[in-house]
Amino acid sequence: MKGLRNYLTRIKPNFMPGGKYSKLQSVFEGFESFLFTPNTTSTTGVSIHDSNDSKRTMTVVIVALIPCLLFGMYNIGYQHYLAIGNADAGFWNLFLYGLAALLPTIVVSYVVGLGIEFIGAQIRHHEIQEGFLVTGLLIPLICPINTPLWMIAVATAFAVIFAKEIFGGTGMNIFNVALITRAFLFFAYPAKMSGDAAFVATEPVFGLGEGTVVDAFSGATPLGQVATATTANPQITNIVGDPISTLDAFIGLIPGSVGETSTLCILIGAFILLFTGTASWKIMLSVFVGGLFMGFIANMFPSATYPASSLSPIDQVCLGGFAFAAVFMATDPVTGARTELGKYIYGFLIGVIAILIRVYNSGYPEGAMLAVLLMNAFAPLIDYFVVQSNIKRRLKRVKTIK
Amino acid sequence: MADIKIKKGINLNLEGAIVDAAIADTRCESYAVVPDDFTGIVPRLDVKEGDKVDAGSVLYHDKACPEVKVASPVAGVVSAVVRGERRKIEAIVIESDGSGRVKRHDVNGDVRGILLESGLWCAMRQRPYDIVPNPAVKPRDIFVTAFDSAPLAPDFSLLLKGKEKYLQKGVDVLRSLTDGDVYLGCSPEWVPDLKGCVINTFAGPHPAGNVGIQIANVKPVNKGEVVLTLDAVTLARIGELFTTGMVPFDTVVAVTGESVKHPHYARCTMGCTVASLLGDGISNPDNCRIVSGNLLTGSRVAADGYLRFPYRQLSVITEVRNSADFLGWASLSPKRFSIYHSFTRWLLGRGKPAEFDAKINGGERAIIMSGEYDRMLPMDILGEFLIKSIIAFDIDKMEQLGIYEVAPEDFALCEFADTSKLPLQKIVREGLDKLYKEMN
Numbered sequence: 001m002k003g004l005r006n007y008l009t010r011i012k013p014n015f016m017p018g019g020k021y022s023k024l025q026s027v028f029e030g031f032e033s034f035l036f037t038p039n040t041t042s043t044t045g046v047s048i049h050d051s052n053d054s055k056r057t058m059t060v061v062i063v064a065l066i067p068c069l070l071f072g073m074y075n076i077g078y079q080h081y082l083a084i085g086n087a088d089a090g091f092w093n094l095f096l097y098g099l100a101a102l103l104p105t106i107v108v109s110y111v112v113g114l115g116i117e118f119i120g121a122q123i124r125h126h127e128i129q130e131g132f133l134v135t136g137l138l139i140p141l142i143c144p145i146n147t148p149l150w151m152i153a154v155a156t157a158f159a160v161i162f163a164k165e166i167f168g169g170t171g172m173n174i175f176n177v178a179l180i181t182r183a184f185l186f187f188a189y190p191a192k193m194s195g196d197a198a199f200v201a202t203e204p205v206f207g208l209g210e211g212t213v214v215d216a217f218s219g220a221t222p223l224g225q226v227a228t229a230t231t232a233n234p235q236i237t238n239i240v241g242d243p244i245s246t247l248d249a250f251i252g253l254i255p256g257s258v259g260e261t262s263t264l265c266i267l268i269g270a271f272i273l274l275f276t277g278t279a280s281w282k283i284m285l286s287v288f289v290g291g292l293f294m295g296f297i298a299n300m301f302p303s304a305t306y307p308a309s310s311l312s313p314i315d316q317v318c319l320g321g322f323a324f325a326a327v328f329m330a331t332d333p334v335t336g337a338r339t340e341l342g343k344y345i346y347g348f349l350i351g352v353i354a355i356l357i358r359v360y361n362s363g364y365p366e367g368a369m370l371a372v373l374l375m376n377a378f379a380p381l382i383d384y385f386v387v388q389s390n391i392k393r394r395l396k397r398v399k400t401i402k
Numbered sequence: 403m404a405d406i407k408i409k410k411g412i413n414l415n416l417e418g419a420i421v422d423a424a425i426a427d428t429r430c431e432s433y434a435v436v437p438d439d440f441t442g443i444v445p446r447l448d449v450k451e452g453d454k455v456d457a458g459s460v461l462y463h464d465k466a467c468p469e470v471k472v473a474s475p476v477a478g479v480v481s482a483v484v485r486g487e488r489r490k491i492e493a494i495v496i497e498s499d500g501s502g503r504v505k506r507h508d509v510n511g512d513v514r515g516i517l518l519e520s521g522l523w524c525a526m527r528q529r530p531y532d533i534v535p536n537p538a539v540k541p542r543d544i545f546v547t548a549f550d551s552a553p554l555a556p557d558f559s560l561l562l563k564g565k566e567k568y569l570q571k572g573v574d575v576l577r578s579l580t581d582g583d584v585y586l587g588c589s590p591e592w593v594p595d596l597k598g599c600v601i602n603t604f605a606g607p608h609p610a611g612n613v614g615i616q617i618a619n620v621k622p623v624n625k626g627e628v629v630l631t632l633d634a635v636t637l638a639r640i641g642e643l644f645t646t647g648m649v650p651f652d653t654v655v656a657v658t659g660e661s662v663k664h665p666h667y668a669r670c671t672m673g674c675t676v677a678s679l680l681g682d683g684i685s686n687p688d689n690c691r692i693v694s695g696n697l698l699t700g701s702r703v704a705a706d707g708y709l710r711f712p713y714r715q716l717s718v719i720t721e722v723r724n725s726a727d728f729l730g731w732a733s734l735s736p737k738r739f740s741i742y743h744s745f746t747r748w749l750l751g752r753g754k755p756a757e758f759d760a761k762i763n764g765g766e767r768a769i770i771m772s773g774e775y776d777r778m779l780p781m782d783i784l785g786e787f788l789i790k791s792i793i794a795f796d797i798d799k800m801e802q803l804g805i806y807e808v809a810p811e812d813f814a815l816c817e818f819a820d821t822s823k824l825p826l827q828k829i830v831r832e833g834l835d836k837l838y839k840e841m842n
Binding site: 001002004005033034035036037038039040041042043044045046047048049050051052053054055056057059060127129131168169170171172275276277278280333334336337338339340343386387390391393394395397398 | 717741764765768770810826
């Protein structure tokens with residue numbers, strides 16, 4: 001590695017101000033610090049530092065997403081081969097189909113997002129920061145597999161520019177960038193984002209998975225079926241009409257956005273995040289508590305007008321994007337509540353509002369995305385009150401002494 | 403007496419701890435006083451180069467408060483006044499003449515006046531602002547910490563062995579400075595038997611030994627109040643001054659850190675050269691960082707530099723261990739220390755001491771992770787919000803969030819653990835200085 005190190009040191013002057021490629025200074029420094037931890041030592045204050053930095057933190061989140069990613073790929077293939085009536089095509093066929101179907105989305109999301117980040121960093125003469133590494137993987141995981149690539153590109157560009165860069169970049173955004181991407185897609189191209197055609201890849205990809213869709217096929221997600229149901233206790237089925245149990249939903253072999261279907265893989269990710277101390281258990285736990293609480297209340301008063309009210313609280317947290325939002329979206333420290341007490345309130349309200357929207361607003365079969373975005377907006381307010389209580393305690397101390 | 407449990411914070415278990423409590427003697431000819439050590443004093447020199455001084459003679463006083471004085475630790479000749487940019491005094495160097503002459507003080511009189519004249523006043527600090535105390539203000543209480551919980555810090559029971567009577571005298575003297583109480587914060591392992599003061603024990607990890615943490619858990623400082631803070635070593639010196647009439651300038655220093663071949667205690671005089679303490683006892687002299695004090699709050703000194711206030715610890719570590727650290731952020735090496743489980747070090751268990759170098763291990767970022775400061779700051783203070791208000795210099799918010807209760811050292815562990823790698827102690831110090839200017 002010394003050779004590479006020396007090579008970088010040698011070409012570095014070209015990228016510094018005045019050099020041939022000074023316009024690429026941020027990009028160069030970004031790659032340099034990616035390859036080699038900078039040798040900067042502390043000049044003031046502490047002489048020793050913890051090894052953890054924000055690159056490591058982001059890496060941990062990506063590692064935590066990998067189970068969802070891999071399972072998501074497999075499930076894309078599984079749903080596809082199920083749809084063409086060939087569900088026994090073998091593990092590798094299923095997985096490779098999913099990989100081929102998802103990879104372009106991942107590439108587009110990273111290329112567009114990182115490209116904008118590079119330009120933004122150069123304009124501000126900042127180091128390139130690693131926030132988008134996580135966002136760039138979250139975006140493919142929360143979008144339906146059939147989202148056209150140009151839509152992903154447009155939505156990612158919109159989110160990175162208007163939800164992040166104009167606020168000052170990584171760590172400064174008010175709303176979760178990945179969810180802004182999703183919300184942009186959802187409201188700009190509703191026809192492509194919901195309904196039967198969005199969630200199951202039915203076309204062959206790169207020659208993989210040739211076949212015609214079986215007659216009984218319906219690509220609606222479980223929550224989509226519930227939302228459009230006309231009876232009080234709708235029977236949820238998979239894409240070829242067989243019933244789906246809570247266990248199926250927990251394992252994740254159901255149609256849905258790529259990363260959200262498997263509650264099991266999400267829980268593996270949650271374990272990684274919590275064990276490493278990367279995400280707040282307070283937020284995660286309270287989102288689930290809030291969701292179960294609201295699911296329980298809704299289930300106490302089932303109504304034919306709101307068919308989703310007949311789902312049990314467990315089904316509510318296993319189906320749709322709820323668990324994914326609880327583990328990966330709500331716990332985003334930048335956009336969430338930052339005080340310890342605030343985290344409980346913030347998480348609980350996300351859980352409650354997600355189920356509230358899901359059950360009582362039949363226009364949206366899923367509420368997790370909107371719940372997190374809504375609470376992103378309220379997180380500073382929650383923190384404000386927690387901070388005020390600390391201030392009041394301090395003022396009260398003065399009064400009791402005098 | 404109360405037993406207080408501190409839950410937040412962490413005891414860093416580092417390489418280079420002292421195993422043998424024997425105290426070695428050292429010899430040194432050159433000494434220095436560094437005005438930066440006595441925050442809050444704008445120095446006005448009372449000596450010039452070539453002047454003869456005794457141990458205890460006044461070297462300089464404060465511009466605003468001329469009765470606040472700093473004394474020479476040895477008898478000899480002022481050999482140099484080192485000046486930096488804009489003629490700022492960086493050090494006053496004294497060559498010892500070996501005579502050992504010590505200035506005697508008449509100790510029957512006003513305690514405050516004697517402390518000021520002796521220079522020991524400058525070894526105390528006041529909250530708010532963490533500066534040398536303003537002698538015109540009567541403090542609400544006086545807080546003394548009787549242990550140092552910082553990494554590799556010296557054991558106070560050893561530094562103060564045989565000095566119990568001076569400690570008692572010190573407490574008696576200090577009581578006359580306040581209408582409130584003298585509080586002594588001890589570790590559960592060593593509680594000196596003293597009368598006339600309120601003794602509390604603090605169990606738990608660093609920063610339990612920080613006097614600011616002790617105040618916050620006993621009787622926090624409110625706006626408009628002033629408390630004096632000092633450590634028990636200074637308390638014993640005050641007691642000795644009022645017993646013998648002379649300030650003891652000798653000190654015991656813990657020479658620690660993984661680059662020190664044989665970590666040990668050394669007896670010396672305040673302000674002696676670092677070289678006289680280290681000799682050739684460093685394993686990697688070309689790539690080491692010498693810190694006077696502990697690794698969290700100490701000042702970096704050159705190999706030909708001088709021991710700095712509070713004159714009780716020297717830490718030496720490697721500056722850069724691996725200059726081409728390929729994909730360091732992806733490392734699975736258990737050698738890397740982190741309070742997080744995202745590194746594999748936890749597999750080794752807590753017993754194994756950690757090796758550090760001076761690398762920041764990352765780039766400066768916006769404050770991304772939340773709650774990081776809170777878990778290292780055992781005070782009823784929202785660290786992150788206070789830091790943000792200081793950066794924005796929003797005086798109202800700073801006051802409301804408790805700026806008067808904190809000192810830079812209280813944020814040292816936060817700075818260590820901070821994923822965003824912000825210089826928190828510097829931020830707090832500059833915030834306090836600006837606030838002081840604004841309010842006075």
